[in-house]
Amino acid sequence: MKKKLVLMTVLLFGVGVVLTSCVTVKPTETNFKAPAITLESFEVPQYDGYWYYGSKTKPAKGKAGNHGAPLPMNFLFNIENPNKYPILLESIKFTVAFDKEFDVVTVNSQDTIWIPAGKTTQVRASTLITVRSGLLSLLVTGGYKLKARGWSPWKALERWWTGVTDYTLPVTVHEGAFVFKADGVTKVLPFAATFK
Amino acid sequence: MKKNIFLTVFTLWLSVILLTGLFATAVAGQIMIGGLMDTTGVTSDVGKDYALGMSDALKCINEQGGVNGRKIKYIWFDYGYRILNAIEKFKKLRRLECVAIMGWGTGDTEALSPSANKHKIPYLSGSYSAHLTVPKKTPYNLFFSSDYSTNARACITAWFDRKWPKHPDYGKRKPRFACCYHFAHPYCNAPIRAIKDQARLLGFVTGEDVSISLSSVDARSQVIALKKIKPDLIWHGNTTISVSATIRDARAFGLRSDHIVNIWGFDENLPRLAGKAAEGVMGATPCAFFGQDYKNMDKVVASAKKYNPAIPRKKRTIRTVQAWCAALLLWEAMKRAENAGDLTGPGIMKKGFETMRNFDIGLGASPITFTSSDHRPTTGSLVQEWRNGGFHEVERVDLKKRWPDKWANEWLGW
Structure with a gap:
């Protein structure tokens, strides 16, 4: 009899949990509040200095080519969910600009992360550029802006690779799009911030 | 009484298993599509907007029911117009069992053409080079636009x-x-x-x-x-x-x-x-400029605003529209292949693309025809x-x- 009582209690508790979860607020277009996004920090997880060599330089190992120092970058975002239900962060997309106007990379993260109701989650987005990729990007999209500042591409690259680690270089995240979902309802939030 | 308790517990357990199974089936029912874009490299002045447009288009297609009810999972990478990077990402997309790849420029398209054809993966690029239009040589390369x-x-x-x-x-x-x-x-x-x-x-x-x-x-x-x-x-x-x-x-x-x-x-x-x-x-x-008054342009403009709200309209260009054209073309081919019960690379090509005769994707593009002997999509240009x-x-x-x-x-x- 005692055994039956315990089993019944456990069963009722289980049913109660299931019912409680069913009673929670259902996400709709109108009650889906925009999560608050802030850029918590920016860091270079591994710094290899500033260098570049062209394809005519014979490497000690491997094949020759146009290669430059890598610059890995981590961006840590705080995402606060003000809703009474969990939401899914489906994707993050943003462009990184140096000196406010020179786009160096567009980051596209498709990692999906659940954010509990009423909680703040930290999400890290990582990317990597090299002096080579920076040079190409700069030559194609930044040519007129460089001309306006009177800079050569190499001057800009050296300034960036040496300035980024002592945080004298303004690093901007812009054209951001954070895609959230909750039970079929989608919300896309724009985002921009500068880390100084 | 004992029997009843066990029956109840069993029913609950079965429900959980069934729900989990349904979820797994839903995920397994996704159609994997890959993307190789250039948002940082030597063609990024035009490539970034194309990449954004492609992502917008495939999201919008999913909102409209995907491929006969099956959702598309679009995984894309910025390969920065670095060919070695493109080759590595292609291998990754193959491992993910992508049935088609949205490619970008002449660099990646040329380098990956042998692999795309060997593995029978339709490769829709933004490279409109005419020598990709001969199915005898490159049966799995194609594009929506009139060639260069x-x-x-x-x-x-x-x-x-x-x-x-x-x-x-x-x-x-x-x-x-x-x-x-x-x-x-x-x-x-x-x-x-x-x-x-x-x-x-x-x-x-x-x-x-x-x-x-x-x-x-x-x-x-x-x-x-x-x-x-x-x-x-x-x-x-x-x-x-x-x-x-x-x-x-x-x-x-x-x-x-x-x-x-x-x-x-x-x-x-x-x-x-x-x-x-x-x-x-x-x-x-190859198609209309962004915002020009053509069929389907309303979807392009609305999606750009919805999925990239931080990018002003003046920064969106014909590149977004070109990407949409490629996505709409693949969508149609996949729907046809799916209806024929063959949503594989060869199925998408043979039962999808190569069944199109003067297919109208809107957006100011010319009507599109593919045959098994000629992959020139159009016979002229605006x-x-x-x-x-x-x-x-x-x-x-x-x-x-x-x-x-x-x-x-x-x-x-x-």
Whole structure:
């Protein structure tokens, strides 16, 4: 009899949990509040200095080519969910600009992360550029802006690779799009911030 | 009583298992599509907007029910126009069992063509090189647009028909022609043979070509070289940045030539960068410019706003529309393949793309046909001109109609 009582209690508790979860607020277009996004920090997880060599330089190992120092970058975002239900962060997309106007990379993260109701989650987005990729990007999209500042591409690259680690270089995240979902309802939030 | 308790527990357990199973089935029912884009490399001035447009389009397609109810999972990478990177990402996309790949430029398309064909993965690129249109050689390469050679032939023809008769020297001498492009770049030099052929066909005198880097913002020395040839018409084969610089410097140095531009150099940014020098510049457009009044454009504009709210409308260009055209084309092919019960690479190609006859994707694109022996999507091209602050239609040139024998027997593949 005692055994039956315990089993019944456990069963009722289980049913109660299931019912409680069913009673929670259902996400709709109108009650889906925009999560608050802030850029918590920016860091270079591994710094290899500033260098570049062209394809005519014979490497000690491997094949020759146009290669430059890598610059890995981590961006840590705080995402606060003000809703009474969990939401899914489906994707993050943003462009990184140096000196406010020179786009160096567009980051596209498709990692999906659940954010509990009423909680703040930290999400890290990582990317990597090299002096080579920076040079190409700069030559194609930044040519007129460089001309306006009177800079050569190499001057800009050296300034960036040496300035980024002592945080004298303004690093901007812009054209951001954070895609959230909750039970079929989608919300896309724009985002921009500068880390100084 | 004991029996009842066990029955209840069993029922609950079964429900959980069934729900989990349904979820797993839903995930397994996703269709994996890969993407290789350039948002940071040497073609990023046009590649970034294309990448954004592709992502918008596939999201919108999912909102409209996906492929007969199955959702698309689109995984894309920025390969920065670094070929080694493209090859590595292609392998990754294969491991993810992508049934089709949305590719980008001539670099990745050429490098990956053998792999895409070996593994029978339809590869829809933004490279519209004519030599990808022969199914015997590249059965899994394709694109939605008229190819570069068709575009150049169409532009030269439209200029010859419309502009040259108004020239003071018309009837007195043959028109002079030159090409200006980055010689070593495969995108730029892909249609050169066809261009020279078309110039000969129409009776032009061709001068020596002039090379200019894709990243150049100063074209003074090239303009000085062109002044010696005094061309009436110049074909520009680069992307927008260097084309705008060349056209602007040509005006500044008094070079009185008309200009026709390949697809990737002719967009909304050209007049912004070239200013008054852009007046009268013509180009072949595979589809409408962003926001022009054509079928399906409302979806393009609404999706751009919805999925990239931080990017102002003026930064969205025809590149977004081009990406949409590729996505809509793949969508149709997948729906047809799915209806035929064969949503595989070969199924999408044979039961999807190659069943299309004058298929209309809207967005100002020409009707699209693919057969098992000819992957030229269209038979001509819409030529537009920048004039009085807007793009205007000059002529929709149909090469097949004008030169049917050459179209059928000579021009396929180059």
